[in-house]
Amino acid sequence: QVQLVESGGGLVQAGGSLRLSCAASGRALRRYAMGWFRQAPEKEREFVAAISLSGTGTKYADSVKGRFTISRDNVKNTMYLQRDSLKPEDAAIYYCAAADYFGATAPDYWGYWGQGTQVTVSS
DSSP states (O other): OOEEEEEOOEEEETTOOEEEEEEEESSOGGGSEEEEEEEOTTSOOEEEEEEOSSSSOEEEOTTTTTTEEEEEETTTTEEEEEEOSOOGGGOEEEEEEEESSSOOOSGGGOOEEOOOEEEEEEO
16 A cells, blocks of 8 residues: 655745645655645545646646646656745645555546645634
8 A cells, every 4th residue: 555645845935935845754655646635624525637647747726727737757756846926825734645546636536646745724
């Protein structure tokens, strides 16, 4: 199994930028499609972005398209989420996830999860 650990969360002002990282251990990151999800208080966990095993394919939620960029470094066993032009509504706990195949956005499809990292956006 793969273990995932997120980092890079914190407090940022609206309009600012922040990069999240997700480090994998146990099994090579290259075996999995990777994704980011987020969950705000009293809301369901929602899809943010996903990237294919090789990194050539990406998918984004409409709410973050053009502002967030997902990437991966299979040599470093790490995935990233660069988030620019942050808005107060981007505040949430961000989770990284892994799946055997690329394409699904429903949380139930993703078999491996990190513990999450909190992101707060001040207006």
